[in-house]
Amino acid sequence: MQPQSEIRLTPQRQVILEELAKVKTHPTANEVYDMVRKRLPRIGLGTVYRNLELMADNGMILKLEVGGSQKRFDAITNLHYHIRCTCCGKVDDIELTAMPHLDQLASDSSDYQVVGHHIEFSGICATCGEAQEKAITN
Amino acid sequence: MQPQSEIRLTPQRQVILEELAKVKTHPTANEVYDMVRKRLPRIGLGTVYRNLELMADNGMILKLEVGGSQKRFDAITNLHYHIRCTCCGKVDDIELTAMPHLDQLASDSSDYQVVGHHIEFSGICATCGEAQEKAITN
C-alpha cells in the first residue's frame, strides 16, 4: 500500500487527484472522467482509467471494489467502511470505528495471508426512501 | 429476502440449484453454466443468468457482490463472511461469528435504512502463496 515508486505528476494526474479530493462521494471512473473533462476537455477515458489504477497501486488513492458493476475511487485512504444504496447505487462513508483486529481473526481461521478487509453495508438512502414512500401514498 | 412469490421449479432451475448446492466454492455465473451444461447440454447462458438472478431475488440463493468484476453465487444463505484471493480471485468462507449488531450501529450513524452488511477479507490463498515463494527462490 505504500508508494511503490514515485510517479510523475503530469497535469492529467494532478487534475484527477484534485477533483477526486474535492468530492466526498465515491465516484466511478466515468464520473471522474466527467469531472476532469471540464478542466481538460481533451483527456481520454483510457488515461483516466490508467491513472486511477496507477495511483491506486501507489496508495495515493483507494480503489473500492464494492458491490455493483462499477469500481469506485476514494481520495481518503485510511481504513473506513461504506454503505451502498441498493436502489440508486450511491456509496457513502459509515462512521464506524475501524476494526483492524478482524484481520487477525480471519488469519487464524483460514490458510490465507490476510492483507485487509472491508465492510460494506447495504440499505436504502434517504432520497430513495422518500421516493418510495411517495410512490406508495399515491 | 423471504420468497417474494413462488417460482416454478423447471428442470433447468432444479439443476442449477442442485449443482450450486453441491459445491462449497462460490462459482461465477459462467462456472455455474459449465457445471449445469454437463447435465443439460442445450441450456443457454442467458437462462442461467436469468434464473440465478431470480432465485437470488427469492432468497433461495445468495448473490455475492464481492470485489472483482464478476458476481458469485452461494447456496448457503445465512449471514457469513468471505475472503477473496487478490491473486487468483478465489472466494472462500471465513469462520467468523456473524455480527448482526453492526447493522444497528450503521443505522444510528447514517440516514440510511440499513438492510444488511457483508465483510470481505482479502489476502493471498495458500496455493498462490506457494507459487509466489517458488517464483522467488528460483
Place this chain on the structure above:
DNA sequence: CTGCATGCAAACCGTTTGCATCCCC
C-alpha cells in the same frame, strides 16, 4: 389457449489495450 420459460444471438456497458503521436528529461 395463454403465459411463462427457454435457447440463441445480438446488444450493452464498463474496462482494457494497441498504436501513433506527443512531450519531458
Place this chain on the structure above:
DNA sequence: GGGGATGCAAACGGTTTGCATGCAG
C-alpha cells in the same frame, strides 16, 4: 533522441435483452 504519457478507437469480458419457439397448466 528515448521512454514514458497521452488521445483515440477498437477489442474485450461479463451481463442483459429481444425475439421466436416450446411447453406446462
